[in-house]
Amino acid sequence: MLTRFTVTATALLALAALSGCGGAAESAAPSASSTAEDKEVQLEAAKADCMKQKGFKYVAYVTPHKPGTEDDKSRASGNYQAMRKYREKYGFGVFAEYIYPDTFNTQAGSPESNPNGKIQSALSKAQLQAYRKAMDACQVSAANKVLGLKLKSTEDFYDAQFKASVRARKGKLNTDPDLVELATAMATCLKGKGYAVGDTAPVAMSELGQKTWLGNEDKLGREQLDDVPDVAPPAKDDKVPMYYAPTLTPEQAKPYLAKEIKAALDDLECGKDFYPAFLPKEQAVQGQVSAQFGM
Numbered sequence: 001m002l003t004r005f006t007v008t009a010t011a012l013l014a015l016a017a018l019s020g021c022g023g024a025a026e027s028a029a030p031s032a033s034s035t036a037e038d039k040e041v042q043l044e045a046a047k048a049d050c051m052k053q054k055g056f057k058y059v060a061y062v063t064p065h066k067p068g069t070e071d072d073k074s075r076a077s078g079n080y081q082a083m084r085k086y087r088e089k090y091g092f093g094v095f096a097e098y099i100y101p102d103t104f105n106t107q108a109g110s111p112e113s114n115p116n117g118k119i120q121s122a123l124s125k126a127q128l129q130a131y132r133k134a135m136d137a138c139q140v141s142a143a144n145k146v147l148g149l150k151l152k153s154t155e156d157f158y159d160a161q162f163k164a165s166v167r168a169r170k171g172k173l174n175t176d177p178d179l180v181e182l183a184t185a186m187a188t189c190l191k192g193k194g195y196a197v198g199d200t201a202p203v204a205m206s207e208l209g210q211k212t213w214l215g216n217e218d219k220l221g222r223e224q225l226d227d228v229p230d231v232a233p234p235a236k237d238d239k240v241p242m243y244y245a246p247t248l249t250p251e252q253a254k255p256y257l258a259k260e261i262k263a264a265l266d267d268l269e270c271g272k273d274f275y276p277a278f279l280p281k282e283q284a285v286q287g288q289v290s291a292q293f294g295m
Contacts, residue, residue: 039294042146050138059115078276091260094213098253161293163238174201182274189270209267220246
């Protein structure tokens with residue numbers, strides 16, 4: 001499924017799952033022989049060493065990965081009942097964030113548990129600026145050393161990861177004949193229910209509903225801001241998508257969520273044969289990219 005990259009008026013949240021080269025000259029794809037956790041440990045160690053050389057204190061910290069619940073695992077496998085239970089309440093997981101914020105902010109490894117947050121909080125404004133500048137440089141240095149990339153900025157890292165995910169997913173999933181047949185059937189069903197469907201490839205069909213509602217959210221966000229275009233630029237496969245989140249109260253979000261839930265349930269009904277076939281294969285592809293980039 002599509003990873004959500006929400007951009008507020010002030011900041012772009014960096015990638016949360018995979019899917020990677022503006023300004024980056026990529027070498028051969030990094031090896032996937034190590035697990036994602038192994039790579040993350042190596043990245044943190046390299047980052048800590050780099051920061052030490054620059055005269056800053058940094059503790060190598062690997063974010064705890066919270067294990068999924070049984071419901072999470074069932075949804076990830078494409079189980080119809082588990083997916084329906086989720087979608088009946090949260091839709092595609094877009095406007096639900098305004099109504100159930102605690103549900104969407106329960107990741108383990110909160111900022112409070114990272115010792116580097118305490119280190120930074122003790123710095124003056126000038127020291128913090130220097131620290132973060134060093135951190136950006138060390139993140140790039142660590143990624144180049146551990147992953148075999150040739151990056152110039154932290155943005156390049158996320159772009160490289162996103163581009164690698166897009167390339168892997170489309171290369172392996174859109175060429176799977178069984179998935180192509182099931183995706184075509186899903187598209188026909190959705191068209192019959194009055195939904196607009198463009199690209200009917202498997203990856204596009206898996207993302208259609210969420211992309212549509214992220215687009216609706218982005219439209220509201222752009223309308224609230226004076227310093228961004230009202231219309232989003234065309235998406236690019238080699239760039240992390242940017243969505244602007246509006247300021248909404250739970251009451252304001254409820255009508256949007258109600259419509260989103262209906263669309264999500266229609267999407268599920270049309271894709272009840274597609275998702276159990278697609279999601280496990282997608283998870284395997286994403287796991288390979290995750291291992292490559294230590295995420």
